[in-house]
Amino acid sequence: MKRCIIIARSSTDRHDVSCKSQIAEIEAEARRQNEVIVKTAEFPRKKHSDFLEDPDFKDILAEAKLRDREWDKIWFYDTSRLSRNRMKAQVTKAFFRKHGIEVGFLKLPKTGNEPIDNVLEGILETFDQLHSDFSRAGSIRGQKQNIRSGYRAGGSAPYGYLLKKHSLGMNIDKVEITKSTLEPHPEQFPIVREYLQRRAAGESRGSILKDFKKRNIKSAKGKAYWSHSTCNCIENNLDLYCGHLVYNRHNKRIDGKFIGGQKYRPREEWEVHKNAHEAAITEREANKIRKQLDA
Numbered sequence: 001m002k003r004c005i006i007i008a009r010s011s012t013d014r015h016d017v018s019c020k021s022q023i024a025e026i027e028a029e030a031r032r033q034n035e036v037i038v039k040t041a042e043f044p045r046k047k048h049s050d051f052l053e054d055p056d057f058k059d060i061l062a063e064a065k066l067r068d069r070e071w072d073k074i075w076f077y078d079t080s081r082l083s084r085n086r087m088k089a090q091v092t093k094a095f096f097r098k099h100g101i102e103v104g105f106l107k108l109p110k111t112g113n114e115p116i117d118n119v120l121e122g123i124l125e126t127f128d129q130l131h132s133d134f135s136r137a138g139s140i141r142g143q144k145q146n147i148r149s150g151y152r153a154g155g156s157a158p159y160g161y162l163l164k165k166h167s168l169g170m171n172i173d174k175v176e177i178t179k180s181t182l183e184p185h186p187e188q189f190p191i192v193r194e195y196l197q198r199r200a201a202g203e204s205r206g207s208i209l210k211d212f213k214k215r216n217i218k219s220a221k222g223k224a225y226w227s228h229s230t231c232n233c234i235e236n237n238l239d240l241y242c243g244h245l246v247y248n249r250h251n252k253r254i255d256g257k258f259i260g261g262q263k264y265r266p267r268e269e270w271e272v273h274k275n276a277h278e279a280a281i282t283e284r285e286a287n288k289i290r291k292q293l294d295a
Contacts, residue, residue, distance in 0.1 A: 002035045002102070004073035007060070009043040009051050009081045019044050022077040026106050030075060038071045048084045052092060064099050072100060078107040079124045086129040143247055144271045151179035153247045158240055159187055159220040159230070160192030160280055182277040191217055192234060193280040196241055199292070200285035205231050235293060238286040239272065245277030247271040 006026045008019035009133050019042040023279060030037055041060065043051060051057060063069050074096060076082050082103075083089040110117055143153040159161045159184040168177045191212075198208050209226045219226045239246045248271050251258045 002033070002073050003038050003071045004030055004035045004075055004104070005060070005071045006030070006040040006075045007037050007057075007081070008025070008040065008077060009048070011045060011047050022106075026075045026077060029052070029106055035073065048080065048082075052083060052088060061095065064096055073102040073104060075104045075106065078105055079121065080128040080131070081105075084128040084131060086125045089125050089128070140248070143181055145172050146179060146244050147247045147271045147273045149179075150182060150245070150273055150276045152245065157182060157185075158237060159185075159234060160188045161242070184278050188220070189278075189280065192241065195231075195234065195282045195283060196238075196289065199235070200281065200288040202288075202292070212290070235289060238281075238289060241280040242283055242286050243275050243277055245273040245276040 006023055008022040008026075010017050010019050010022070023040050023042070027037060027040075041056065043054060043057070046054060060074075062111075064074075079089065084093060096103050108121060111120070146153050150164070152163070162185045162239045163180045164181050164183045168179055171177050193206055195212075195213075199205070205228065209231070213225055216224070218224065218231055234241070248269060250265055251260065251262055251265050252261070
């Protein structure tokens with residue numbers, strides 16, 4: 001008698017694709033096949049790109065290596081629940097199978113003919129990858145349009161600014177659609193303006209930060225001292241502090257490393273909306289800082 005575990009992942013809370021609905025259907029099939037369910041694991045609101053690196057899933061990978069583990073089969077609802085990245089899905093399946101673990105997908109019926117089953121599984125994984133690529137392309141297109149319309153492409157407000165939300169109505173699921181713009185933070189904006197203007201005048205970071213500490217000016221995280229990483233973040237976003245919105249600046253990462261070892265794309269590939277919010281410094285001041293950073 002097979003002993004199995006059930007893994008449910010969902011990137012949304014909609015009831016028809018929720019983790020609990022997946023588990024309920026898989027449990028019914030596992031019992032129909034007279035399998036003993038050892039445990040279930042839920043990963044709600046977890047994107048496929050983050051799932052394989054989740055600490056709880058890594059614990060399952062570690063458990064799979066144990067000779068005395070209590071299960072020999074792992075269930076997923078469909079191939080996309082494991083990963084929409086075809087290569088990562090195949091590597092993960094190969095890992096389980098290497099350790100004698102059967103990988104089952106509820107929405108992948110077996111024909112009994114192993115070569116055909118392998119082809120069908122590969123076809124579904126290909127469509128998972130296609131869906132992921134189309135979704136990513138659509139997201140990039142939408143974010144670029146946000147920038148063109150003067151809205152942020154997402155993320156928290158940089159030091160010196162606040163997010164101002166704008167309601168644009170409701171979507172098909174009756175959830176409010178909001179976009180955001182930047183407006184000066186009443187306390188932080190004068191500080192970041194002073195910092196950048198003093199840097200443009202040629203003053204060193206150390207001198208400015210020493211003065212900030214003496215004046216008890218707190219960092220973005222409320223600490224009594226400013227780290228150089230905070231200064232790097234500010235000085236690497238000079239376009240933003242000139243009042244511009246910028247998107248598509250960073251290169252794509254593969255396994256945590258930037259393509260070609262370059263953090264930023266060529267400037268001509270950036271999507272820029274000029275004068276979208278109040279500037280902390282002028283273009284001339286920003287150029288002076290850039291020359292210091294390039295020196």
